[in-house]
Amino acid sequence: MHAIELATTRVVTMRPEDSLHHGAQLMQKHLVGCVVVARPDESGPIPVGVLTDRDLCRVGLAGGADVEKITVEAVMSRPLVTCPQEATLAEVIGIMRGSGLRRLPVVESQGRLVGIISANDVIVAITQLLQQLTEVLVIEPSLRDHLVALEYARDISEDAAMGGDAP
Structure with missing residues (x-):
């Protein structure tokens, strides 16, 4: 089982120069806990960071920031940790464990975004394998x-x- 098979391919993205407020609106609209920050490329988005609901709470709400004026780039999680689309389930788990992240953008060989894997996706995959x-x-x-x-x-x-x- 490879990362691309586990990944959700419908990924919510935004640009680095977008506001925190816009990021929060996207999360609410799409019912997701993170948005991949990506720079546009003619062959597909190139991820540069991730904005999580935790980032919004830590900086936007708890920090008293003006969420209309602060850009996503100023608060997004860094450094960006990604997962190659051909990574095995064991490798995905290793990346998550080593980085302490619960969500990983999945990229193809040229670095273009092709999906995202959450810890829940990993749990579902492991459960299916145990059932088999x-x-x-x-x-x-x-x-x-x-x-x-x-x-x-x-x-x-x-x-x-x-x-x-x-x-």
Whole structure:
């Protein structure tokens, strides 16, 4: 399973020069906890930072900032940590764990934004893999009966070899 398969490809973006207020409005409108700050490029947006709901609270609300005048670039989370689209689930977890981030922009080889992965996306993927593993490990009843019979036969053979009475 690769990052691009886990990622949400509909990513809310904004420009670095946009206001904090605009970022808050985007989060509210799209019901998301972060907006990827990106500079436009003819081949697709290039991420330069992330504005999170936590950034808004820390700087905008708790700091008493004028959210209309402060740009996103002034408060966005830095340094930007991204995830290559071909990263495996284990690599995504490693990046999140190593950076302490719960959301990662996913980029293709040229650095263009192709999606975003949240910690919730990772949890869903792990849950699906565990479900698949559980399905593989569940033994069919007929096979289980066969295994019980083999175990019983082995026990009888061991008892007989040790001089015990077979039932």
